Amino acid sequence: MKKPTARSATVTIKHVARHAGVSLGTVSRVLNRAGNVDAALRRRVEEAILNLGYEPNPVAQSLRSRQSRVIGVLMPDIQNPLTAAAVTGLEPVLTRAGYTLFLANSHSDRERESDVLEQFKRRRVDGVIVMVANDNDEATRAQLRDFSVPLVMMERVIDLDVDCVLTNQYDGTYRATRYLLGLGHRRIGLITVPAITHSGRERLRGFESAFTDLGLDVPRDLIHSGGRQHPYGRDAAYSSLIGRDPATAIVASGGHLAGVIEAVRLLNLSVPRHLSLVTLGDTELAALIEPPITAIRYDWAATGRCAAELLLDHLAGGHGSTRQRITVTHEFIIRGSCAAPGAKTPRAG
Amino acid sequence: MKKPTARSATVTIKHVARHAGVSLGTVSRVLNRAGNVDAALRRRVEEAILNLGYEPNPVAQSLRSRQSRVIGVLMPDIQNPLTAAAVTGLEPVLTRAGYTLFLANSHSDRERESDVLEQFKRRRVDGVIVMVANDNDEATRAQLRDFSVPLVMMERVIDLDVDCVLTNQYDGTYRATRYLLGLGHRRIGLITVPAITHSGRERLRGFESAFTDLGLDVPRDLIHSGGRQHPYGRDAAYSSLIGRDPATAIVASGGHLAGVIEAVRLLNLSVPRHLSLVTLGDTELAALIEPPITAIRYDWAATGRCAAELLLDHLAGGHGSTRQRITVTHEFIIRGSCAAPGAKTPRAG
DNA sequence: TTGAAAGCGCTAACAC
DNA sequence: GTGTTAGCGCTTTCAA
Numbered sequence: 197m198k199k200p201t202a203r204s205a206t207v208t209i210k211h212v213a214r215h216a217g218v219s220l221g222t223v224s225r226v227l228n229r230a231g232n233v234d235a236a237l238r239r240r241v242e243e244a245i246l247n248l249g250y251e252p253n254p255v256a257q258s259l260r261s262r263q264s265r266v267i268g269v270l271m272p273d274i275q276n277p278l279t280a281a282a283v284t285g286l287e288p289v290l291t292r293a294g295y296t297l298f299l300a301n302s303h304s305d306r307e308r309e310s311d312v313l314e315q316f317k318r319r320r321v322d323g324v325i326v327m328v329a330n331d332n333d334e335a336t337r338a339q340l341r342d343f344s345v346p347l348v349m350m351e352r353v354i355d356l357d358v359d360c361v362l363t364n365q366y367d368g369t370y371r372a373t374r375y376l377l378g379l380g381h382r383r384i385g386l387i388t389v390p391a392i393t394h395s396g397r398e399r400l401r402g403f404e405s406a407f408t409d410l411g412l413d414v415p416r417d418l419i420h421s422g423g424r425q426h427p428y429g430r431d432a433a434y435s436s437l438i439g440r441d442p443a444t445a446i447v448a449s450g451g452h453l454a455g456v457i458e459a460v461r462l463l464n465l466s467v468p469r470h471l472s473l474v475t476l477g478d479t480e481l482a483a484l485i486e487p488p489i490t491a492i493r494y495d496w497a498a499t500g501r502c503a504a505e506l507l508l509d510h511l512a513g514g515h516g517s518t519r520q521r522i523t524v525t526h527e528f529i530i531r532g533s534c535a536a537p538g539a540k541t542p543r544a545g
Numbered sequence: 546m547k548k549p550t551a552r553s554a555t556v557t558i559k560h561v562a563r564h565a566g567v568s569l570g571t572v573s574r575v576l577n578r579a580g581n582v583d584a585a586l587r588r589r590v591e592e593a594i595l596n597l598g599y600e601p602n603p604v605a606q607s608l609r610s611r612q613s614r615v616i617g618v619l620m621p622d623i624q625n626p627l628t629a630a631a632v633t634g635l636e637p638v639l640t641r642a643g644y645t646l647f648l649a650n651s652h653s654d655r656e657r658e659s660d661v662l663e664q665f666k667r668r669r670v671d672g673v674i675v676m677v678a679n680d681n682d683e684a685t686r687a688q689l690r691d692f693s694v695p696l697v698m699m700e701r702v703i704d705l706d707v708d709c710v711l712t713n714q715y716d717g718t719y720r721a722t723r724y725l726l727g728l729g730h731r732r733i734g735l736i737t738v739p740a741i742t743h744s745g746r747e748r749l750r751g752f753e754s755a756f757t758d759l760g761l762d763v764p765r766d767l768i769h770s771g772g773r774q775h776p777y778g779r780d781a782a783y784s785s786l787i788g789r790d791p792a793t794a795i796v797a798s799g800g801h802l803a804g805v806i807e808a809v810r811l812l813n814l815s816v817p818r819h820l821s822l823v824t825l826g827d828t829e830l831a832a833l834i835e836p837p838i839t840a841i842r843y844d845w846a847a848t849g850r851c852a853a854e855l856l857l858d859h860l861a862g863g864h865g866s867t868r869q870r871i872t873v874t875h876e877f878i879i880r881g882s883c884a885a886p887g888a889k890t891p892r893a894g
Numbered sequence: 895t896t897g898a899a900a901g902c903g904c905t906a907a908c909a910c
Numbered sequence: 911g912t913g914t915t916a917g918c919g920c921t922t923t924c925a926a
Binding site: 567568569570571574580581582583586605607608609610611 | 911912913914915917918919920
Binding site: 251252253254255256258259264273274275277280281283284287288291296297298299300301315318319320454457458480481484485486 | 600601602603604605607608613618622623624626629630632633636637640645646647648649650664667668669803806807829830833834835
């Protein structure tokens with residue numbers, strides 16, 4: 197039943213036409229369900245297609261029709277479990293709709309990012325889903341403004357007419373901080389990514405609001421909004437934990453958690469006795485380490501799915517040119533890493 | 546300096562030719578560094594390209610030249626940190642060589658895998674890097690045999706004329722098991738993926754050899770070679786740890802580690818007092834959990850890099866039709882999860 | 895409805 | 911060396 201007359205030479209629409217005794221145009225019409233085709237002819241064509249094992253050549257289709265059925269996906273780092281989850285979320289949505297994915301890693305490098313985007317465009321992708329390295333950057337804005345390919349931004353926001361899918365980092369951070377504040381902590385540290393992305397800025401805002409809403413001073417000396425890497429988390433935690441008036445609690449982004457834990461061990465501190473910990477973004481590590489870490493969880497797969505659906509809508513001409521901005525909410529997972537402050541840390545003055 | 550005469554309508558090779566006062570062919574030759582072009586003409590063409598901001602259309606190039614400069618990458622699951630690392634390893638190698646990546650997830654589903662592969666082929670990818678779901682499957686073998694696109698297999702092996710890049714799971718598992726045996730353990734459990742992949746089979750072999758090389762009986766009742774998921778790890782560990790003659794040590798694949806730890810906690814066991822643990826494949830979790838887990842580490846990024854280079858070689862006509870089979874070796878990271886057996890487990894008879 | 899023909903943007907074979 | 915020409919495989923007018 198399969199590959200009945202499988203010939204090794206590529207069979208083209210021409211062969212089908214000849215085989216069915218119709219013209220090229222008719223075959224094309226059958227293929228694209230466009231225009232009305234007589235039932236009898238349609239049957240003949242479909243038979244010929246089956247008999248010859250014909251498969252349309254997407255490259256030729258793309259050249260002629262100016263659309264490729266390819267979506268470009270650009271992420272800072274697929275190794276990050278969160279972005280990996282997002283890709284896993286968006287992939288089946290796009291695939292089911294008949295799209296294939298170009299995937300590239302920018303490694304948060306603007307140059308690379310710019311190159312990839314141009315590459316995508318030249319290759320005539322129908323749409324792009326991107327998480328830019330810096331959504332505050334003028335060059336990025338300029339490139340995206342003139343991009344002229346349907347585009348959905350993930351976890352970034354930019355003053356441009358594009359769709360955005362965001363996780364609610366403001367709410368999450370606010371809630372985590374208020375929780376700690378409610379436990380009696382005042383010296384709370386924040387360790388997060390730089391403020392050059394929506395997530396970075398929103399976490400900062402959420403953290404600060406939690407204090408100011410209560411009429412409290414924000415402990416600015418304990419805010420570390422810098423590197424993205426594991427060592428940064430360690431160093432930031434370390435410096436928050438030593439000195440005159442150390443932090444009794446820390447809110448750290450998921451990517452920094454491992455570093456924070458390292459610092460905690462280095463200082464021989466115990467969680468939650470000496471230090472309470474909440475992580476922004478739930479990970480396997482947070483769930484399984486002892487004690488398990490209380491976490492704000494975001495559903496990244498849903499974010500990816502949402503971005504894909506938005507793009508598909510856009511491609512179908514759905515929302516016209518109305519810009520959508522969707523926010524995915526969080527879940528608060530209380531585990532065992534938080535307690536009221538009080539226990540003196542070993543080395544406290 | 547940028548985009549001097551940036552016209553919004555796409556500028557084609559024709560425009561360049563007219564602008565430079567040469568023929569299409571000459572422009573093409575300049576573009577492809579093919580054939581000799583007079584220095585003066587070349588300069589004129591290059592100037593025209595710059596002036597017009599011309600960029601070749603890869604779709605047209607692809608249609609005509611029958612090569613796309615796209616590589617298809619198919620993995621069972623990009624969310625798995627190991628495959629994510631592999632992708633991160635192979636990506637820059639391919640990108641630097643001017644290739645763009647199609648990436649797809651098979652979710653270890655044969656049907657999906659087959660579709661993706663055909664999709665890749667129809668889209669005229671120049672090559673494929675794939676980690677098939679089951680390298681023991683006849684349909685898979687048949688598809689790959691007739692595939693007629695340069696292909697490199699990752700972490701799978703198949704009786705076919707294709708390049709393979711493998712991690713040495715035999716050696717790794719052997720070493721882990723011997724280590725435990727050396728500590729005095731005899732009731733050692735193995736928890737791993739099904740034997741439908743190279744990794745699964747090699748681990749089994751390595752485990753068994755470690756026993757038989759010492760003239761010992763293989764504790765077959767403690768071998769769990771089944772599911773791929775976290776719950777499987779938990780259940781397998783649980784059943785190894787209860788009963789008359791429970792395991793005193795377990796060798797578990799990285800993906801199962803979380804499940805094993807869950808079971809250990811459920812049973813209120815302590816590592817390494819009641820149970821020694823080695824993981825096949827190092828993860829963040831293994832490194833940071835308390836106690837840190839002794840691990841066989843494989844460099845997956847290197848594996849990816851290697852696969853990419855192999856494919857590139859192949860595309861360049863490098864190795865001709867000689868099948869390469871490269872094995873990436875392991876590293877043994879001794880941490881704190883192993884001790885001599887002896888401590889009676891709480892519920893032991 | 896259907897067929898014929900033009901051409902998407904490019905490469906490669908062939909003349910000159 | 912360089913220009914001319916014929917397609918790659920398809921979609922899409924335009925007539926019929």
